Amino acid sequence: MTIDYKGTINLPQTDFAMKADLAKREPAMLAQWEKAARYAEIQKRTAQRPHMFVLHDGPPYANGAIHLGHAVNKILKDIVVKSKLMAGLRSPYVPGWDCHGLPIEVAVEKKVGKVGVKVDAAEFRKLCREYASKQIDLQREDFKRLGVLGEWENPYRTMDFKYEADIIRALAKIVANGHVLRGFKPVHWCFDCGSALAEAEIEYQDKTSPAIDVAYDAIDSVALAAKFGVQPGADDIVAVPIWTTTPWTLPASIAVTLGAELDYVLIEGPARGGKRLLLVVAEALLEKIGKRYNVENAAVLGRVKGAALASLLPSGEGARRADEGTNTERGSTLLQHPFYDRQIPIILGEHVSAEEGTGAVHTAPGHGVEDFAVGQKYGLVDKYTPAELNPLGPNGVYLPGTPIVGGQFIWKANEAIIELLRERGVLLASEKITHSYPHCWRHRTPVVFRATPQWFIGMETAGLRAGALKAIHDDVTWYPGWGEERIAGMIEGRPDWCISRQRTWGVPITLFAHKLTSEPHPRSVELMEQVAQRVEQGGADAWYALDPRELLGDEAEDYTKVTDILDVWFDSGVTHYCVLDQRPNLKRAPGDKVMYLEGSDQHRGWFHSSLLTSVAMHGHAPYDEVLTHGFTVDAQGRKMSKSLGNGIEPQDVMKTYGADILRLWIASADYRNEMALSDEILKRVSDAYRRIRNTARFLLGNLSGFDPAQHLVPVKDSLLLDQWAVQQAYDTQQVVIGAYARYDFPEIVQRVQNFCTNEMGSLYLDITKDRLYTMQENSPARRSAQSAMYRILEALARWLAPILSFTAEEIWQLMPGMDAQMPRAQDAQERRPRQTPTGPRGESVLFETWYEGLDALQGSAEQRKFWSDLLAIRGGAAKLLEGLRNAGSIGAALEADVSIYADPGLIARFSDVADELRFFFINSELDLKPVADRPQLGELVPRISPDAFGDNAHKPTKAAMPVNMAGHDVWVYAQVSADNKCIRCWHYRPDVGTHAEHPEICGRCVENLPGGPGEDRRFF
């Protein structure tokens, strides 16, 4: 009669489901966290920690649903925040939103039309505010769903009255420090935006443009030819051809710039109207020009340096020096504008090269930064009216009074101008070229340079550039390191920052400018504070509603209120002041750190604007660490887009897989590069997740009935194998903590996954099954295994917490010891002090710091050698048994008896544990014998290969093979056990059948039955 021993086996038991069901489970957990005010509770519990790490949120723009890029960004931030909590720091996270700016204006315009049509500016701003609020609510729900923990109920919003007031205060500080200037300068301008654009709002795309050569005829042809030592005929025309891809800038042309050191030659060009035409061109470009003008191999009539041809000297400082060594007769080389009644001087500029064109650059200071600089150097900018320098209106149409082209849109005017040049005979060549050209990043339309009166933060005015560069190198750690040179390069090369915009929805530049000089009021800083106080009460509208007399009294007559608003990059660029410096819980003490973490495009965006404002205000960087991540692409590395149909929305991933899968993908993808996502990748990540989950489940299952308060065995009193397992967890934890500290998240995922699969799955969990299931419930050896598993789970839940936020909490909830007075890490306490007070387990893993109960007692070199040798032999045995299994000789490894023949050194090392080695190898019998005694191989299969076992009719019952171990002579032998199988533990043992009352089980199992003496196990 068979006795049922099922009730005597301790099978694992847990509520931790095999099926994750994250899409359902996570929202329920979120609701629970919300109810428990989890974020606030963490802040409360960590308030006494000595140091703080602030992950300062770069504000997403409050418009539209969140996409995958948002999810990547927010989850990376959340991983950092939670890892800092684990590391024992205070780690508050205040999310924010960028609320002002054009996209919201455009969205509101679609509903109510432009300002001044159906609604006035104040009403329009109110609608913008309402719109932004709604967008924030929508985005906030999705961000929370990702498992991102933060001060969601009290975020910062750049449109909050207090924030708007603080923007004004930040600007006042920058004014006070002398960085703000007003200037008439060319800035990038989008006709669709109707506004100046920041550098960060420009992107380069190919554009087809006309490329034309235009002759600027000499006023005095004899004088110009004389420079080359040539005497022209009476009817000869002498001209300087220019080459341009922007014919529309010709109405603003006021000079021709040559390179002082370039060689220019006089050649005979194509005749015009029967008259001889002599042309001044750069010698280096002679061949190309000859082809374009159909005058190949033109004879060179004379040659001079560009410096000899200048009609003017620079005004001011450089003038005297430039004068030396030249014998220029000023005025003698003036040129005729190709269609206006305007005399054009030849000037010299360093930006002129002989790489393309003619070596002569038509110069329109209103439409180019270099042109503006050289025009200013020669005093030309002041000689012309603003409308002459920039005849373009904000919509791209020439101002009504502009001769010839007034009222035309510039791209259309291009053709008209070319036609006009042709009629006048001054068009030497015309073609179309495709070149890289700046476009508006929103409208994807080409932008132009347009000189308008604007407000600037000067890069040189008060040493901002030098200060910013110093801060980049001295104040900040950049992740990855190349960020440092990238942003430094951008700061080195950038022009002054144009901070004014001619729009409605934003924070006004609250300056009073003098009606005659345009200079800001001398008491501007003080006045701005008064304005800020009003804005704090009534928002930005308080400025527009303000009667200047209230602040200026009689002086108001002489001043105008500036109505431009600030570039939105300024709004977000001063979060360090408006958020970090204002919120009491974010006030930093020495030693505290601030990190900015955004996509790698922010080197020219938020990192950049934040750096400039912080240096301008305080002289140092706003951050200690900056981390950038790449963008999301599909599996083929293509950008995700609607038209390609390869986009993946985070909302869909959460519905199908759950946020933890998304989080695991983000942690495992290398954020330093582009991050690829596809359905297939998601499936792979799900598999990886399952391995981790199954490990946790096995550990939890075997902790059923374990009460750490009563049962926890100190590591030093544990079985050898359990000490080894704890050592493995300790080693893993060292790697994990180190990788979190340097933000190497893929390393963490990899290491934890390997730990779960190899050290746990393939070894420890497999080996300990026998002990856990078959030994008496409360036996010391079983409690020892449970104690190790308990410690490992304590550690594992913490390693996972920053990444698998939901799963880690789910594990935490189901771990034993929640309510007990738990002497956690009681033995560890003797060795090192805990960072946080010991107490009962709180309801969140995030109340904890890295686990300190992993005593490393198997970490000496000798011990490591012991284990690696043992594992090598075990590996050899596994291979051998695999061969027998493939041959059909055995099923489970327990069906075999194994002998290990080893050299005396190894035998001596393992002799203490020899009696229990069979449990480590999971064999029914295992002997350790001297290699000298090993049987001859005659009757054995010497080497395992599929061929050796190919014949099923002759299933071998024995097999042997050498173990490949340097410095040792080791063989493993195996034979199919001749003993009977114990129905309780499944081992094949000679004593099965020797016990009268329990004929079907082994002697060990008899001992392990309830009421029995219990088995004595010491090592494995």
Ligand SMILES: [Zn+2]
């Ligand atoms: Zn635009």
Ligand SMILES: [Zn+2]
């Ligand atoms: Zn048994």
